[in-house]
């Protein structure tokens with residue numbers, strides 16, 4: 001009777017409609033580093049998961065204790081320390097520190113995460129095409145890690161084993177330095193094996209490289225679609241944009257009617273091949289990887305494979321609340337759902 005609870009079993013155990021914090025808390029194995037302890041009944045778990053958690057109805061994740069808030073992460077762009085180089089170009093410098101710490105990913109559900117700079121996703125680094133980027137990486141964790149950036153750069157800066165400084169041992173450091181290219185929406189993540197685990201624990205973030213001719217002014221935000229395997233069965237039990245499931249349902253993203261909204265959308269999901277973004281009551285222009293100025297599509301749904309990303313641009317003609325979510329209903333019911341609230 002110690003069958004492990006999978007996300008499919010979890011979905012079968014909770015109501016399809018109105019799933020919220022209570023159902024999540026009751027149904028999710030509470031991972032404390034011991035997969036064997038997470039039983040179907042939760043009886044051996046560190047928390048007595050199961051029934052009787054009505055107190056969690058309307059419960060909230062303690063963002064302060066986590067050290068990051070998905071509502072702040074949404075519009076937090078980090079341009080680093082900038083200075084002028086001898087050739088007139090801009091040098092941007094950041095320090096990223098990998099560490100391990102426990103976070104709360106749904107009310108009462110704790111997860112031993114690995115992160116860059118104490119937040120998941122890591123800082124949204126932002127530069128302009130042609131800038132020089134210098135990222136000092138310090139490994140404050142207990143496993144080897146790297147930062148592998150997507151983009152165009154020398155092999156030694158690729159953040160993989162056997163190239164440049166390779167894997168960075170605990171306590172070690174390295175510097176990744178390269179020119180920002182090409183413009184678009186890039187991502188970064190740890191590239192140490194087992195890769196899926198190092199990524200799924202939280203070691204990822206976004207690098208936005210703006211084109212030299214800037215995009216139109218807009219209300220900009222970043223949504224990193226992610227998931228969490230709470231019971232180490234290589235399947236996700238929780239899904240979200242920016243880590244905390246239902247965060248933008250509990251507190252909708254505020255936007256203005258008629259104003260250009262630009263969403264930098266990244267899929268870092270592991271264990272599921274495909275993720276998606278679907279918008280209600282509106283359509284958007286879609287720019288795959290943000291690498292062209294002309295949209296490829298005018299649509300209300302895009303799907304992204306692991307590591308894919310794109311830019312969405314939209315204007316809301318009407319006020320009101322408009323849902324956005326993965327069109328995989330399972331993901332929606334397990335946290336990847338929110339609202340835009342459009343005011344006049």
Ligand SMILES: [Cu+2]
Nearest residue numbers: 145190192198
């Ligand atoms: Cu790693």
